[in-house]
Amino acid sequence: MSWPIIARRDWRNTAGQRSTKVLLGLVAYVVLLAGYVYPVLTQEPYSTARFTGYAVGWLTTLVPLVGVLLGYGAVVEEREDGSLLLSLSLPISREDVLVGKYLSRSGLLAATLVISLVVAGGLVVYPYGELDPLPFIGFVVLTVLFGAVWTGMGLAVSLAVSTKRRALVLGVTIFFLLVVVWDTVVDALGLALEAVGLVNGELPEPLQFVVGLAPGRLFGRITDGFLNPAATVDGAWYLSEWVALVLFAGWLIGPLGFAYLRFRGEDLS
Amino acid sequence: MKAIDAAEVSKRYGSTTALDRVDLAVEEGETFGFLGPNGAGKSTFINILLDFAKPSDGRVGIFGNDCQTEGVAARERIGVLPEGYSTIDRLTGRQHIEYAIRSKNAHDTNPLDVLDRVGIRDAADRKASGYSKGMAQRLVLGMALVGEPDLLLLDEPSTGLDPNGAAEMRKILREENERGATIFFSSHILEQVEAVCDRVGILQNGELVAVDTIEGLRNSMGGGTKLVITLAEIDEDTLPDIRALEGVETVVSQGDSTIEVTCTNDAKMDIIVELHQNGIDVVNFRTEEASLEDMFIEYTGSGGR
Incomplete structure (x- = not known):
């Protein structure tokens, strides 16, 4: 088990890079900004539990972008320049590299999210808000996992291709499809169906399920169902927060798992 | 193990x-x-x-x-x-x-x-x-x-x-x-x-x-000894006689009055004796150890012989 060696080296190396500082700084800034403007822009009562529903909107686009950008180069960079071979010549396995890189990169994002969310929680509570610790802790954990989903997506891309350029293109494409394009298409679909008179207001439930498969939508539904007292989740059983939790776990494990199975049997040289 | x-x-x-x-x-x-x-x-x-x-x-x-x-x-x-x-x-x-x-x-x-x-x-x-x-x-x-x-x-x-x-x-x-x-x-x-x-x-x-082993490769390749003999004159009939000697692998005429013979170590003297009996004067001779280079070329066919 040599993954701690890889994780420690990668953490130090990645944290020292300017691009990482910019990305993580952006995340911290946005989270703090959300905490600061929440009492200003929303109605009373203010609480850390209600803040969760507000913060989701700020995080569903930014965290995926930062996660992908943190992860996409992790392995392919060393594979392309050949230093991966030097590591794998030592008694270090491909699994060690994968686990070490994953923990290091998702850990960097996690640490940033935890620290900035705790400070943002302080901004919510002081001076007029109410501290509702359990939902808030749950939200911090969920956000960290959401970051891990997207860092893992970036890392999966990094395992699946053999050049850094391809990894960047594929990673950004996935981000656009699942985050930017997804929402646009869903909005357009709703308008179109409404225009031809097929639906009134809401999409039919099976379609809602399909639309809700994107990680960001699951993130929102879990927050609404478990954490945010101001929101409720209703509809068919497959739209429940519990199903969302299972699907979310699928995103956490799936892409990285598939990429690993491919990487495990790959010729690296 | x-x-x-x-x-x-x-x-x-x-x-x-x-x-x-x-x-x-x-x-x-x-x-x-x-x-x-x-x-x-x-x-x-x-x-x-x-x-x-x-x-x-x-x-x-x-x-x-x-x-x-x-x-x-x-x-x-x-x-x-x-x-x-x-x-x-x-x-x-x-x-x-x-x-x-x-x-x-x-x-x-x-x-x-x-x-x-x-x-x-x-x-x-x-x-x-x-x-x-x-x-x-x-x-x-x-x-x-x-x-x-x-x-x-x-x-x-x-x-x-x-x-x-x-x-x-x-x-x-x-x-x-x-x-x-x-x-x-x-x-x-x-x-x-x-x-x-x-x-x-x-x-x-x-x-x-x-x-x-290097030694083994040499042995498997004509005993590993190469004899380069310079003769006073060359007689085409003698070459087959030498080739027929025990232990001789190849005999190559270099065109002038020099022949190259690869053979086992023991056969060296027999060759000289055979030439002498045929009435051919040996002006000079030297032995060379077959180099790995020769073997390498021999095995891989990456050069002509």
């Missing part, structure tokens, strides 16, 4: 065959040279040993650990100088050695001693990305030496080294072998292999065409 034990290892890329059913056993404690022209499949074989590449067929183990399914265990006892590597970005030479120390659990090793041994102690705290190819090669040899490995696996170790560096490399390999380590290295340069190896394997187009 065998240091390296390969059984029927094949590697195909699409329709091209890089390795064709290679069987090879390297004994503990020997120095084995893996020889072949560029593109013969030497690196492919070593990449399979290191699990950088997966064999299409067959299996190979290092000290009994399967290289594919027990790769980490296999690599725990070896030191590696791979091909096509690069040093790790942002790490100094010393940090590279420390990386090897940590991964091999060789915590009583002093990185500076290792760097001293490979001759780059002065550059210990410089970033390795600024090293020359030769220095990088020394650094990675240093990483390979960490933890007193039982097997050193080196792919074209003298790449990028000047003659001086290559000599130092050979010295280190000899020291390691005396300590008890098995040495396995590939090369396309014959004299390096000839200088240090107990046995050699010759790879040609993915096939292992010969595995033997």
